[in-house]
Amino acid sequence: EAEVAQSPRYKITEKSQAVAFWCDPISGHATLYWYRQILGQGPELLVQFQDESVVDDSQLPKDRFSAERLKGVDSTLKIQPAELGDSAMYLCASSFGGKNTEAFFGQGTRLTVV
Amino acid sequence: AQSVAQPEDQVNVAEGNPLTVKCTYSVSGNPYLFWYVQYPNRGLQFLLKYITGDNLVKGSYGFEAEFNKSQTSFHLKKPSALVSDSALYFCAVCNTGNQFYFGTGTSLTVIP
Numbered sequence: 737e738a739e740v741a742q743s744p745r746y747k748i749t750e751k752s753q754a755v756a757f758w759c760d761p762i763s764g765h766a767t768l769y770w771y772r773q774i775l776g777q778g779p780e781l782l783v784q785f786q787d788e789s790v791v792d793d794s795q796l797p798k799d800r801f802s803a804e805r806l807k808g809v810d811s812t813l814k815i816q817p818a819e820l821g822d823s824a825m826y827l828c829a830s831s832f833g834g835k836n837t838e839a840f841f842g843q844g845t846r847l848t849v850v
Numbered sequence: 851a852q853s854v855a856q857p858e859d860q861v862n863v864a865e866g867n868p869l870t871v872k873c874t875y876s877v878s879g880n881p882y883l884f885w886y887v888q889y890p891n892r893g894l895q896f897l898l899k900y901i902t903g904d905n906l907v908k909g910s911y912g913f914e915a916e917f918n919k920s921q922t923s924f925h926l927k928k929p930s931a932l933v934s935d936s937a938l939y940f941c942a943v944c945n946t947g948n949q950f951y952f953g954t955g956t957s958l959t960v961i962p
Contacts, residue, residue, distance in 0.1 A: 740893070767948060778940055778952035779894070792949060827893055831948065838884060839950055841893035 738762045740842035742828050748848045754816035757845045761810070761830030767791075769839060770803055770813050771827040779827055785811065786833060818849045852877045852943045854924075856953035863931045864961050871926040871956045873941030882944040883924045885915055887937050888955075894940060900924060911935070931960045 741760040749755045761768050766787050771779035782801065783793040787808040796803065800819070805811040815822055825846050829839040854875045863869045875881055882901055886894040898909025905917045915926045926939060941953040 742893075769950070776955075778954050779950075781949055781951070784947075784949055791947065825891075829894075829950075833948060837948075838896045838899055840896065841886075843893045844891075846891065 740828055740830050740840055742826075742842035742845055744845055745843060746846045746848075748850060749818050751820055751849050752817040754814065755818050755847065756812055756814045757826050757828075757847075759811045759813070759828030759842060761828070762840055765830035765832055765840075766808075767831045767833035767839075768805055768811050769829040769831075770811070771829065773825040773827055773844070775824070782813070815847075818847075820849050823847055823849045852945045852951050854883075854941045854943050854951065854953040856939075856941055856956045858956050859954070860957045860959070862959045862961060865933055866930050869928050869931040869935070869958065869960070871939045871941075871958060873924045873926065873953060874922050875924060875941075875943050876922065877943055877945075879946070881917075881922075881924075883915075883917065884942040884944065884950065885909065885913070885924075885926050886940045886942060886952075888940065889937050897926070897939075933960045933962050936960045 768785040770782040773779040782796045783803045784791040785805045803813045825844045827844045829841045831837045831839040884899045885897040888894045898907050900907045900917045908914045938955050940955050942950045
């Protein structure tokens with residue numbers, strides 16, 4: 737069964753350092769999402785791509801976060817510099833992008849900033 | 851604006867008993883509703899969705915959900931709970947831009 741791949745699974749970094757997460761969506765999925773999930777809360781959308789274009793990044797803290805999907809396939813989310821409050825699970829998801837199709841999630845990257 | 855609410859942080863149920871996890875929604879226009887399950891340190895797994903049609907939706911692992919327009923609810927149900935159903939459950943609504951908005955989650959514990 738096809739899956740959304742994310743790496744790394746776990747990342748510990750010191751504050752003020754740069755960190756990057758990678759996501760490979762299910763083949764053929766045009767829509768890709770990055771979500772942040774703080775412990776005990778529901779996922780919150782950071783950025784949504786349709787192919788290589790950003791559809792919505794209104795909740796992305798652009799002073800320190802950036803996301804790209806250059807060829808419309810895999811994607812990278814970067815944080816620079818990391819802050820203690822960035823500690824969370826970062827989830828990538830993808831979907832065909834048709835109206836109201838379900839999103840499939842990767843296993844996530846657990847980030848701890850120390 | 852779209853949103854969902856999960857009024858219970860925690861639900862406990864005995865193994866073999868029916869379970870219900872509650873969700874209410876607030877949307878403008880037609881509601882597109884989803885349930886996901888999350889196991890510890892894992893991503894979310896899709897369980898089921900309501901787009902249109904029959905109010906009772908059947909999904910994975912024996913789960914079903916009942917859409918109730920008058921009560922603006924979309925409760926998740928299972929006739930007989932298993933210990934392995936213990937997990938975090940999220941209700942979500944999808945807007946016309948295909949963006950998913952999640953509730954705060956309900957932790958389900960099935961007691962042997």
